[in-house]
Amino acid sequence: MSASLRVGMIGNGFMGAAHSQGWRVAPRFFDLPATPEMTVMVGRDAAKNEQLAQKWGWAETAQDYREVLERDDIDIVDIVTPGDTHAEIAIAALEAGKHVLCEKPLANSVDEARRMAQAADAARANGVFAMVGFTYRRVPAATFARDLVARGAVGNIRQIRAQYLQDWLIDPEAPLTWRMKKDQAGSGALGDIGAHAVDMAQFISGLSLTSVSGILETFVKERPIMGEGIGLSGTAGEGRGDVTVDDFASFTGRFDTGALGTFEATRFATGRKNALRVEISGDKGAILFDMEDMNAIQYYDATAPGTELGFKRIFVTEADHPYGGAWWPTGHMLGYEHGFSHQAKDLVEAISAGTQPTPSFDDGYQIQRVLDSVERSSENGSAWTSTAV
Structure with a gap:
């Protein structure tokens, strides 16, 4: 590795820990064309930020992202803050002149996402690139499923089913956090996890949603205000506040080929912790990816003899599978955190080659339009709504 790419990360929450893992580990397992250096981490609470920077491996800390943007020794800005700050920081x-990695969803509104995509287009003309952090794309089994579909393993796609099920809000006394406030989060289950379901369905199938018919629901409309420094499982502060985002989103979608999709995103699926599931059905076969079995896919070959029909489980841990050769011997499994190392690898390689990394801000803008269309459809009695600009 002959060059360095110095990273400044803005934010230090859950995604900050995950992205730090990715930056720290990627150059130690992959032969990268440049070395990512964890130069500075930005957080408003100086003491907390310093403690986490030492724990996660960042060389310096800062409290204002603007001073990081003014530095000549920062090449990549990694944004892991709540959605209401994405547009301001990324633009x-x-x-x-900094390359940008921004967590999903790209923004809190279509207008913000449009402006971010325009800024990325202008920067790209000067050799500066931007990417959205839809990390589940980089789970080897999901990437392998995409590759199989692309080479015709399921034939012409007719149906896509995508779900993202969680249950961390089933307790009505769980405290009110920023993820339940529209001004900070943009939306609830729809944007937080539904965005992943949309991206994965489009990524694996290679298709794009063109219209949707959906419904949103907020089951618990007010919650205890979260006390200072209290986690979701802790004691609430004083008073109650309104939940201003959805708890549940369900919609039907039509893709650009005419294929149909059904989508569900909820944080009230009792017993489900992180269940992202995408099934692609075509005239020659079907493929299923399930995050609860993330080292495998299920594949059905409809062209096989009748005596041999049935889904088979393919274990995606071989050296020839996507990303597999850098890690462990055959059959040894990978986990949630590996996707962030793959994300760092892909971004470094794209920047070094002078090529646009994916998913781009244009991709993120398209997904934002899908989310917005679902919300507008729900407001209009589930009327079919176009995702076009």
Whole structure:
């Protein structure tokens, strides 16, 4: 590795820990064309930020992202803050000549996402690139499922089913966090986890949603206000506040080929912790990816003899599978955190080659339009709503 790419990460929450893992581990397992250096981490609470920076491996800390953008020794800005800050930080970083990695969903509104995509297009003309962090794409089994579909393993796609099920809000006394406030999160289950379901369905199938018919629901409309420094399982603060986002989203979608999709995103699926599931059905076969069995896919070959029909489980841990050769011997499994190392690898390689990394801000903008269309459809009695600009 002959060059360095110095990273400044803005934010230090859950995604900060995950992205730090990715930056720290990727250059130790992959032969990268440049070395990512964990240069500075930004957080508003100086003491907390310093403690986490030492724990996660960042060399320095700062409290204002603007001072990071002014530095000549920062090449990549990694944004892991709540959605209401994405547009401001990303656009300023791109205008400062920094490559940008921004967590999903890209923004809190279509207008913000449009402006971010425009800024990324302008920056790309100067060799500066931006990417959205839809990390589940980089689970080897999901990437392998995409590859099988692309080479015709399921034939012409007729149906896609995508679900993302969680249950962390089933307790009505769980405290009110920023993820339940529209001004900070943009939306609830729809944007937080539904965005992943949309991206994975489009990524694996190679298709794009063109219209949707959906419904949103908020089951618990007010919650205890979260006390200072209290986690979801802790004691609430004083008073109650309104939940201003959805708890549940369900919609039907039509893709650009005419194929149909059904989608569900909920944080009230009792017993489900992180269940992302995408099934692609075609005239020659079907493929299923399930995050609860993330080292495998299920494949059905409809062209096989009748005596041999049935889904078979393919274990995606071989050296020839996507990303597999860098890790462990055959049959040894990978986990949630590996996707962030793959994300760092892919971004570093794209920047070094001078090529657009994926998913781009244009991709993120398209997904934002899908989310917005679902919300508008729900407001209009589940009327079919176009995802076009």
